[in-house]
Amino acid sequence: MFVSHGLPATAFLCDEITVMHRGTVVERGPSADIVRAAEHLHTRGLLAAHPRRVVARAARRAAGSTPAAHAETIIASAPGSRR
Numbered sequence: 532m533f534v535s536h537g538l539p540a541t542a543f544l545c546d547e548i549t550v551m552h553r554g555t556v557v558e559r560g561p562s563a564d565i566v567r568a569a570e571h572l573h574t575r576g577l578l579a580a581h582p583r584r585v586v587a588r589a590a591r592r593a594a595g596s597t598p599a600a601h602a603e604t605i606i607a608s609a610p611g612s613r614r
Contacts, residue, residue, distance in 0.1 A: 536577060538589070542592070548562050550573060550574045558573075
């Protein structure tokens with residue numbers, strides 16, 4: 532489980548996204564689908580908080596890759612990482 536308001540980062544790391552608003556699930560589905568075609572107003576608002584290019588890149592990455600590969604990349608690029 533990865534909890535975040537940053538949907539592009541979530542799409543980058545997770546296969547599926549569940550969006551909650553005021554304690555209620557308002558949208559759920561594959562990461563690429565949520566980022567490309569958000570249906571709920573709250574989900575669209577979370578995506579609108581990021582530059583369009585960031586959201587577009589997250590959708591492309593979510594559609595064609597595995598979260599484990601992304602996690603390894605993030606860990607390896609972290610300051611002080613020995614990987």
